[in-house]
Amino acid sequence: MLQCAECGGPYAISGKDRYSCTNRKKRLPIDELGGACCGNSKTITRHELEERVLNCLPVAFYSLDIFDRISEKMVAHETNKLKSAPSRRDELGEELATIKSKQASLMQQIQDRHAEGRPRLAILDDQLDELEVTREKLVKELAGTAEEPVEDFQAKIAKLKAQFNPANTELAIRELIFLARNNADEQAKRRLMPIVRDLIQTVVIGKTPGHQPAALQVHGDIANIMASMDVMDILQQQFVAAAQNDFMARIASGEIDTEQKRKKLLEAYAEELLRKSPEWENLQVS
Template sequence: MRAAIYARYSTDLQSDASIEDQRRLCLRLIRGNGWTEAQTYADRGLSGSSHLRPAYQRLLEDAGRNRFDVVVAEGLDRISRDQEHIASFFKQMRFQDIPIVTIAEGEISELHIGLKGTMSSLFLKDLAQKTHRGLEGRVRKGKSAGGVTFGYDVVREFLPGGEMTTGERVINEGQAAIVRRIFQEFSEGHSPRAIAGRLNDDGIVGPRGASWGASTIYGNWRRGTGILNNELYIGRLVWNRQRFIKAPATGKRQARMNDPEAWVIEDVPELRIVSDDLWTKVKVRQEAARSDVIRDGLARPERAHRPKHLFSGLLVCGCCGGGYTIVGKAHYGCANARNKGTCNNRLTIRRDALETRVLSGLKDQLLHPDLIAEFVSAYQAEYNRLASEATRDKAKSEEELAKIVRKIDSIVEAITEGMFHPSMKAKMDELERSKTTLELELAHVRSNPPVLLHPGLSDLYREKVADLTAALNEPSTKTAASTHIRSLLSEVRLIPNGSGLMIELVGELAGLLALGQEKTASEAVASGRSVTLVAGVGFEPTTFRL
């Protein structure tokens, strides 16, 4: 009888010597029965719940090629822990007339398949529940349940009992700066693909040492994956958002969302990297992008493309209401007039001429004295608000720091008096971490004193408006400037006016410009062309939003 030995251990934490131990026991059984060893099939660090194991699959193939007469293993659970797989293995071996003999159970029969298969399945379920329970306990202490998030380092320290700490993290300042950069650039209107490209060009290594990709940055907002969706960056640890189930056919894990009631959420303010204001800006932009792509429950993937030019997608024919699209290489024309013949407006306009006329008109209107005064007033109000908040936060941090110092002094004094308890060390470590965090915050505030109001705010405003065209041509500011202008416009109507086109702005920007005009005025001259300014239905310019 030629005996094939199958040996397996589950995880990398187990010793490779386990295979040799199993083989030695199986050889003892083989020699006791007067058989000969044909071959040993060994799977190292692979779970018995999967049948996609290299050595296991070779065992099945060699059984069909008549390369052995009996299968020997330490126990039935070494061959598989899945009820379906162990039953299938038994059926295939029975078809090949190959008996299965284990040290623990002897020769395997249908009774063993039913009982041991059920016990192995229950073992896996119980193991999963205990592991999940242990991970939840770790998360509720504010620790990591596993894995290393970009922006943080794992802390390994020896405890008083000689054990190693698990789940401890600290901020990696170098990676944290990259995280803030990603959030800032996305909030300014840059696409995840463009951000990833620049990070790769700068030689910045991504998570797990790989290069950056758009999905690494954007991820999936429902599942909380991707840099932009990780709430840990705002000091909020969210765990158990999803679970994983293995597909029966492939053995690959598939993610399934858990109900929000099952999520475990803990505040970890010491791990904050991104401010609430920046986080909110990113979430607002993501929501706007989703609502633009999905309308009335229907996906509109064509709307997900980033506008190629400043006014792409905003241009509307003043005659038929259809879109003005690129005609030829550099001109805009009515799409209905050219594609359907349902409009008589055959006038076209060069793209660069359109953008120059609109920007020139905006520049002239934005320099109106009333708008300059509104800018100065809004700037001062916002500055006063931020300065007041900074002063209040600084005082609060100083008060909290003084309180922590007093607590530390009290513990030190108690230890000096001989009143020591092991819990004091953990409390002292926690207080020291809080003290360090507050000291860093206060040091940052002291090294960045409040900026005094610029004495020439009106001159600064004029300079920024004059540089409007330059900002749209400068690669580093083009995306942000274009996004801001487009966000204030709902339409740009092109209305035939003799042999030319009159431009009509519709949206908040038009209402803003109306602040600098007389109540009866509805037109302004720009580059020798008439530019009509329309506030839009229901819009009231109550705030200055430049």
């Protein structure tokens, strides 16, 4: 999922929670680079990677059919779990087989002792008796456990579909995004990441000058959705609207009382917009 922009090789964990280009680390000669080694020395922590990817998400989730898709996947996942869950009948069959082999082993021990002329051990007899009690209980339960009717299974699936309907899924995911942004809630983030990973095929990590953070490009469904929505424009509009509100609030509060302060604040907004733009432009259509 993580790819090097320079050599196309994988980014993998090296050191504590930090990703780096595997080809560069192994000093592998790269055909595409004329036999040279990869020159991408940028590394990124898991924390920063997740934060930056998550921070460009919320707008992507405004697209409704994404919740339909996730809802479908969740139902499929739960249905599979349901299907692969062992039935009580199967479980009982396995427990009975285990008891049978324990009983056989105990009987063998008792017989061996008898053949060797050694005295009978009460503890072996007791164990044998206990096993027999358990076995009889399981046999009774097995007799009373019918094959699971097909209707039950269908009803369970219908329940799953109701539980994971697109509207519920949307609510749940929006809540998770809200909690997970800026690494605020680690648990919410852990729950959100599998969904995010499902929507992102590749994150390409590229070189930047000096100590600047690595460049990130996100490829996958997320990028397609965002591209089709002119997300860049939406993000900029949202930013400008928020900045205007902030500006008016500060003027109203009397905080901005000189032309100089006014100019400085506007410059700060412009700077922040510029700072945010590269992050937004990192969302590329694959």
